[in-house]
Amino acid sequence: MPVHPWRGVITVCLGVMMAFVNVSSTIGALGVIQQDLHPSASTLVWVTSAYSLVVATLVMFAGTLADLVGRRAVFLGGAVVFTAGSLLAYAADSTGLLITAQAVMGVGGAAVLPASLSIVSHSFSDPHQRTRAIGAWAGCSGLGLAVGPLGAGLLLGSFTWHAVYLIDVVIGAVTVILTPFMVPETKHPTRRLDLAGVLLGTVVIASATYAIIEGGSSGYTSGRIVTVYGVFAVSLVLFLTVEARHHDPMLDLRLFRNASYTAVMGVAAASMFGFVGTSLLAVLYMERVQQLSALATGVRLLAMFATYIVVSALAGRLVQKVGFTLMLTAGLVILGGGALALLAIGPFTGYSALWPGLLVAGIGSALLTAPSTAAAVNSVPRLQAGMASATVNMFRQIGSVLGPSVLGTLVTTRFPRYLEDQLITSGVPAPDASEITAGAVHGDTAAALPAGLAHTVTEAAARAFTDAVHLGLLIGGITLLVIAIPTAIFVRHRNTSTPSATAVELAVS
Structure with missing residues (x-):
């Protein structure tokens, strides 16, 4: 009995959600992880980046493998590996083992993401239906990003950070059980290993x-x-x-002769650069400056993630009316504007200064994810959809590496300089300021200091960290606005087939 295509879409979307739950739940638990394991700032970056590194590295190979041996088989294998990596993270008792677990999850994520998108793409022959399905696929990534910090916050209230990874174990187990029954197997009939x-x-x-x-x-x-x-x-x-x-190359370079296709790949990278990077900076600000719990942080992030989910559901239909050029350009401008709007936050401001920027960034991100993915997949023949989905996922993962790595590193490297300057300006002797700064970098608090000095250090740290976050937001926002320029110039309103493709056209006007 044939399986209804939407059942398969829903099943693979669980796998996508699992992959993104890991990203946001780990970010939400970073503060607790640092307090427990005491990694250096540079090592802490790898707790989140190891996953993205492995995904970005292997996603093209996984897309090719899915075409060769079967998209369902690779997706199912990826879900199994991801679940095993989540169990390893749950059992981790050191930073090194946690980073290793993230790398294992990265292997699973590299298989899940392109295979799931390829399954979605091959489930529908009609471009409009395919775009809506890709919108659902993208919306589940936002749902995963929203569930991660909320689930982490709830669990961290009663358990250690290890429990955060049980969320993915549960989602992964359900995905593994459902996939053989809900997802049909498909392959590329003529693909060869490169x-x-x-x-x-x-x-x-x-x-x-x-x-x-x-x-x-x-x-x-x-x-x-x-x-x-x-x-x-x-x-x-x-x-x-x-x-x-x-x-029969793993990556058909002739696709990139199309300036529009190439520009779309840049948009895919920029969208995740802005979305994940801005999310990370918001989390760091709320936890380090406003001293909010992981749950309170997750609830406040709903202004961004819930908006992303709602708008993603509408993006597929909206792009059919306005076209890719306007949609993608507007998405970059709005996402960049959201990042710049977050410059309104200060060391002692409330949520009223934070939520408008998060909401605007969520809208901008939602206008980018599904349309950019659809633009890539729909502009190639169906037999090359696996290659296109793997490529767009690779660029998205590169963006998700760049966002937290570049912007997060800016914050972690600038904060000590800013803090020491703030302490000296507040009258703390330079040797003491240097010692206090070194302790703050490794997660020490001001609680052990004399009351007067502790108050000075707390205020200086809040100002310094906010200044560092402002720098990251400024660079991120400007980068997105700059990328909007070539997007407006090169992305075509209507996607046509590439030089290597047969006549395939997305009827969007």
């Missing part, structure tokens, strides 16, 4: 992502990072050469 492309592509993405993440803490001009740049450059040249000559 082993050289897989290996070189993995090195390219891994080296670039590692340099982005680690360069933020060790310096982008350090010897080790420069060496990684060299590995990236050499592997990129080899990868492009191999893919250009291969008869």
Whole structure:
């Protein structure tokens, strides 16, 4: 008996939600994790970045594998691995083991994301139906982002941070049980393995992502990072050469001859850069400056995440009326405007200064995710949908690495400088200011200090951290506004087939 396509869509959306629950729940639990495990600031970045690094590195290979062995099989395998990684994170008793668990979940996420999108894309032949289904797929990512901090907050009120990862264990188990019954198996009938492309592509993405993440803490001009740049450059040249000559490449470079398709990939990266980066800065501000609990932080983030879910449900229909050019350009401008609106927050302001920026950022993000994904998938033949979905997911994951890594690293590296300056300005002797700053970087509080000094340190820390968050928001907002310019110029109102495609057109006007 054939399975109704929407049942399969709902099932794979559970897997997508699981992948994004991990991102936001881990961000929500960072403060508690740091207090328990006491990692350095640079190590703490890897607790969230290890997952994105592995996903970005393997997502193209996973998309190819899904075409070869079966999209359902790869999705199901990814869900199993992700669930196992979540159990490992639950059992972790050190920062190293937690980072390892995040990497294991990254392997699962790399399989789940492109396979799920490819399943959704192949479930509908009508472009309008496909766009709506992709909108549902994108909405579930927002639902996962919303569930993560709320679930984490509820669990952290009664349990240790380990319990946060049980959310994904439950979702993963349900996904694994339902998938064989609800999701039909499909393959690419003529796809062949591009082993050289897989290996070189993995090195390219891994080296670039590692340099982005680690360069933020060790310096982008350090010897080790420069060496990684060299590995990236050499592997990129080899990868492009191999893919250009291969008869069935992992990544068809001819797709990028289309300026609109290329610009859409930039939009996909920018959307996650802004969304995840802004979310992280908001969480850090609420937990470190406003001293809110994880649950209170999660509730306040609903202004962003709930808005994202609602608008995502409407984005598929809206893009049919206004077209890709206006939709994607407006989304970038609105998301960038939301980030800049958050500059209204101060060290001692309330939620009234925070929610407008979160709401606007949620609207902007929702206008980008599903339409950019649909623009990529619908602009290629159905047989290349797996490649397109893997590629757009790769760019999204690169954006999700860039957002928290670049903006988060700006905050963590600028905060000590700002704090020391604030303490000295407040009359604290330079040697004492330096010692207090070093303790604050490792999560120490002012509780053990004399009352008068503790008050000074608390106020200085709030001002310094807010200033650091402002810098991250300013750079993030300006970046998004700048990317909106080539988007308006190169993204076409109507997506047509690429030079390598047969006549496939998304009838959007």
